[in-house]
Amino acid sequence: MSVDQASWEAAVRHLYEDAYPYDATGPRRHEDWVFDVLALMARVPDPRGWTGLDDAAQSPEREASPTYPFVVHPPEYVAPRLQEIDRNSAENLLLAITDDRCTLSNLRRFTESEEELREMARTILARYGDGASYHTNIKMPGHVRGTLDFTSSSWAYSPLSVYTEDCGLIVVSDTEVGMFWNFSDL
Numbered sequence: 232m233s234v235d236q237a238s239w240e241a242a243v244r245h246l247y248e249d250a251y252p253y254d255a256t257g258p259r260r261h262e263d264w265v266f267d268v269l270a271l272m273a274r275v276p277d278p279r280g281w282t283g284l285d286d287a288a289q290s291p292e293r294e295a296s297p298t299y300p301f302v303v304h305p306p307e308y309v310a311p312r313l314q315e316i317d318r319n320s321a322e323n324l325l326l327a328i329t330d331d332r333c334t335l336s337n338l339r340r341f342t343e344s345e346e347e348l349r350e351m352a353r354t355i356l357a358r359y360g361d362g363a364s365y366h367t368n369i370k371m372p373g374h375v376r377g378t379l380d381f382t383s384s385s386w387a388y389s390p391l392s393v394y395t396e397d398c399g400l401i402v403v404s405d406t407e408v409g410m411f412w413n414f415s416d417l
Contacts, residue, residue, distance in 0.1 A: 234357040236281050242351035246329050247284050247413070249340070253300070253399075255283040256358070256409040265306040265313075267408040268401055272301040272391075278407060281358075287414075292393075300392040300414055312389035313366040313401060318356070320379040321365035324400045325352040327381060328413040333369060333388075333398040335381045355411070359404040366401040 243254050257275040259267050267275075274297065277283065292299040316324070323335060326348055330337040338348055356363070371379040371386035390397050392414055399412030 232353065232357040234354050236279070238354050239358050240282050242354040243283060246325065246348070246351055246355075247411075250328065250330055250413045251286050251415060252284045252328075253287065253410065253412040253414070255285060256281065256407050259404065259406050259408050263306065263310075264401075264403045264408055265310045267403075268309060268410065269304075269306060271408060271410045272298045272303075274298075300394060300397070302392060304391065309391065312368050312391065314368075314370065315377055316365050316367055316379055317377050318363075318365060320373070320377070321356060321367075321400055321402065322349060322352045323381055324365075324367055324369065324379060324398075325355055325411060328398050328400070328411060331396070331413070331415040333386070333396075333413070355409075356402065359402045359407060359409055363402050363404045366403065367399065369398055 247254055255271055256277050257267055257271040258278040261267055287293065287300050290299055326338055327333045327335050338345055341348055368389045368391060369379060369386065370388060371383055373380040388398055394414040395416045397412060397414045399410060402409040
């Protein structure tokens with residue numbers, strides 16, 4: 232599935248318009264892509280010029296900390312807090328972070344069917360190609376290694392921001408790194 236700019240931007244806007252998101256893509260410049268994630272947190276520009284979402288962009292806190300709401304961490308802090316997941320879990324995660332609490336019950340607020348929303352998530356992931364890998368700070372272990380179980384009542388995450396909860400997905404391709412994050416104070 233190939234994707235064009237208008238379709239990708241529309242899917243990002245629609246899914247995350249009611250969240251407190253940071254959804255952006257940057258170039259992949261390092262073998263160790265965690266360095267590219269750190270550059271994304273510092274607002275490196277999208278290599279294609281596509282528009283993501285950055286609710287904190289105009290926040291006064293960014294004057295003191297350009298990575299706000301992310302906390303500045305070295306790569307050796309960030310890397311162990313991210314676990315690889317499969318594509319199906321990545322698709323579910325994109326849907327779960329459309330609002331607070333990182334749950335698929337968030338889909339109830341949309342008027343579209345679940346399949347229409349899943350198609351938007353697939354549109355977002357299509358930008359990065361079939362060879363992309365997916366990583367998250369969420370620990371919601373499924374029955375198979377590398378999967379997330381959204382029916383589980385016990386889950387945890389490794390925060391990377393100043394908020395009490397931040398949940399997200401990092402998508403890594405050979406040329407780009409995408410970051411889809413939601414923040415909340417619960």
